[in-house]
Amino acid sequence: MKSAITISLVPEALHGPFVFRYPLEQSFQAAAAAGFDAVELFLPGPDSASPEHILALAAEHHLSIAAVGTGAGMLREGLSLTDESPSRRRDALAFIGGMIDFGARLGAPAILGSMQGKPTGPDAFDLLAEVLRVCGERAAAGGVPFIYEPLNRYETTLFPRLGDARRFLLDRSLENIVLLADLFHMNIEESDLSSAILEAGDRIGHVHYADSNRRAMGFGHTDPKPIISALHAVGYSGYLSAEILPLPDPETAARQTIASIRALI
């Protein structure tokens, strides 16, 4: 397993779970100085930074790009892929399609988190299946998977639990879609984190490595040992990405995350 840490350039996400919010160069430098293998990028949109510039920074600092978040579409423009309005759904799909292509140029998958929306209509799951099919195909054309993230009950009406999301992907024959195990959301929704990971099995494609209170692992009450054992047991070799609050400050949160990962891996 490899380590990653979040970088956000989205002003509207000031209170979100992102560690480094410095200009891009400085954030890459901070991630490398803390000893991370990769960064996860949360950017305002697909045109906010050039892929060439990001790849040059990654090469300079010996970092990979673990994934790109898409939540700015919701945060800045209120876009949801399951919006009741077909024209808003089209705008949302155009935004996330751009993010998928942008990520693919970095060799990184895009994540569907908050842009999945909170639909309550009778066709909510059909809408989700359709966008996952389209996004999975678009990502495949760029040579990357597409990541679907179950979120806690306050952030979506769709799938709060990993096992249910896995069954949905199988039932609907959705391909090139992997699941994101965000330990913060799981702490709210799952009966047991390790069992949920074992149930999701090899469908897990990304991990948000956060403690129970969304601080760095070790600053809350989650026991990471059985979680890491479960990830080993399902053959997971991807990123443990620190999508966490930058508390008490970004550098301390980064150091604590790396210390936790190094103690366990």
Ligand code: LER
């Ligand atoms: C995004 O990765 C996430 O975990 C959400 O809580 C953001 O709304």
Ligand code: MN
């Ligand atoms: Mn997350």
